[in-house]
Amino acid sequence: MYSALHRIPLSLGVSRIVPCPLITCLLGDPTLPLDEERGRRIDMLRRGLVALRTPVQGPTCFPGE
Amino acid sequence: MTTVAGDGSRAYAIVHYLNQFAAGIGAEKSADLPPRWIDGPVGPGRLLQQALGSGGRVVGTIVCGDDYAAMRDAGAAGTILSFIKEAGADALVAGPAFGAGRYGSACSTICQACRERLAIPAVTAMHRHNPGVSVPGPTLIVPTGETALDMPEAVRAMARLALTLCRGEALGPAAAEGYLPTGVKKNIRAPLNGAGRATSMLLKKIAGAPFQTEIAVPRVDRVPPALPVDDLAQAAVALVTSGGIVPKGNPDRLESRRASRWLKYSIAGRTDLSADEFECIHGGFDGTEANKDPDRVTPIDALRILERNGEIGRLYDWMYVTTGNAAPVDRAQKFGRELADELRREGIRAVIFTAT
Numbered sequence: 001m002y003s004a005l006h007r008i009p010l011s012l013g014v015s016r017i018v019p020c021p022l023i024t025c026l027l028g029d030p031t032l033p034l035d036e037e038r039g040r041r042i043d044m045l046r047r048g049l050v051a052l053r054t055p056v057q058g059p060t061c062f063p064g065e
Numbered sequence: 066m067t068t069v070a071g072d073g074s075r076a077y078a079i080v081h082y083l084n085q086f087a088a089g090i091g092a093e094k095s096a097d098l099p100p101r102w103i104d105g106p107v108g109p110g111r112l113l114q115q116a117l118g119s120g121g122r123v124v125g126t127i128v129c130g131d132d133y134a135a136m137r138d139a140g141a142a143g144t145i146l147s148f149i150k151e152a153g154a155d156a157l158v159a160g161p162a163f164g165a166g167r168y169g170s171a172c173s174t175i176c177q178a179c180r181e182r183l184a185i186p187a188v189t190a191m192h193r194h195n196p197g198v199s200v201p202g203p204t205l206i207v208p209t210g211e212t213a214l215d216m217p218e219a220v221r222a223m224a225r226l227a228l229t230l231c232r233g234e235a236l237g238p239a240a241a242e243g244y245l246p247t248g249v250k251k252n253i254r255a256p257l258n259g260a261g262r263a264t265s266m267l268l269k270k271i272a273g274a275p276f277q278t279e280i281a282v283p284r285v286d287r288v289p290p291a292l293p294v295d296d297l298a299q300a301a302v303a304l305v306t307s308g309g310i311v312p313k314g315n316p317d318r319l320e321s322r323r324a325s326r327w328l329k330y331s332i333a334g335r336t337d338l339s340a341d342e343f344e345c346i347h348g349g350f351d352g353t354e355a356n357k358d359p360d361r362v363t364p365i366d367a368l369r370i371l372e373r374n375g376e377i378g379r380l381y382d383w384m385y386v387t388t389g390n391a392a393p394v395d396r397a398q399k400f401g402r403e404l405a406d407e408l409r410r411e412g413i414r415a416v417i418f419t420a421t
Contacts (some may be wrong), residue, residue, distance in 0.1 A: 003420045005135045008170055011199040015290035023132050023421050025354040028361030041367040049297055049376060052415045056290045
């Protein structure tokens with residue numbers, strides 16, 4: 001799960017969480033040129049792929065806190 | 066600071082915490098508002114002052130944007146606690162937050178920090194399914210309905226509890242005092258011993274009469290984590306969002322809050338979601354940036370690149386959409402079960418879920 005309010009899914013028991021910087025623009029950054037913004041989006045999705053490949057015992061943030 | 070009248074009666078100093086919406090400062094566009102102090106009561110604080118009567122005085126109101134509080138919780142708490150301390154507060158009252166998740170979480174977090182770090186009692190109010198109830202406590206929370214229709218009752222209950230705490234009086238059990246169980250157990254002397262109480266309860270149960278259990282069995286709904294997917298390069302991956310990205314014009318009339326259903330839209334052959342064809346109808350955050358580029362919430366463009374690179378096997382042809390704000394828990398559970406069943410049937414091995 002991608003969430004800018006990651007403490008909420010963490011407290012509710014979501015297993016794999018990727019914290020995001022902005023609630024209004026979850027996987028983006030409007031201050032960046034489009035190519036850079038897309039690059040950042042890809043990086044964030046790769047964090048999610050790492051999460052999906054990683055065994056977890058309970059609610060876990062990627063990267064960890 | 067507590068003020069003492071000529072007759073010796075006390076008016077305790079109460080600080081009230083509100084989000085930007087309740088304080089009338091703005092809606093989602095003001096959600097990043099840093100904490101600010103306003104002298105005296107604001108908005109529902111006026112009702113709180115009435116409920117406190119001569120027993121308490123709302124000396125000031127702290128207003129903080131929902132996003133600011135949620136995303137910078139340590140920083141926000143530090144500033145808010147300094148306001149409370151400087152005001153010489155005898156108690157903090159936060160909310161009521163009703164069904165608003167970010168607001169409820171902020172209220173619980175601030176109440177807990179106030180109690181722990183300043184040793185000042187605090188009370189808040191929200192719906193029992195508000196995520197703020199899950200914030201580690203113990204926090205004194207008055208249960209409310211989902212909307213502000215319950216405002217007068219919630220404020221009266223918070224005022225009563227705050228004054229009880231200010232006077233240093235012990236609170237009775239949650240059910241008797243009107244707050245959600247905190248998990249704190251206290252020894253009390255009961256009129257019957259355990260065997261007598263158990264027998265009495267059993268007889269009531271057999272007779273079909275109402276009875277009150279002394280220890281409620283917790284109904285914890287923890288989903289075991291799914292096993293890792295170690296062959297993502299071969300796996301079908303689906304995109305699910307509660308961010309409310311729908312075709313322009315919202316042809317299926319998905320609700321912007323308290324969604325009654327989830328929808329699915331074909332993304333077969335799409336390399337991104339253009340602002341000409343899709344929009345964000347989520348009612349819980351400012352959708353301006355998502356409307357400029359819906360890939361910011363549903364990242365089809367980046368997922369296609371990962372698909373081309375062989376980092377995932379394939380992106381599933383359908384995108385699943387709902388809005389998650391103010392969703393009743395039982396409805397969200399139903400959506401989850403339905404989506405999981407469908408995705409399993411379609412052989413999907415992993416999901417990228419974008420929330421808020």
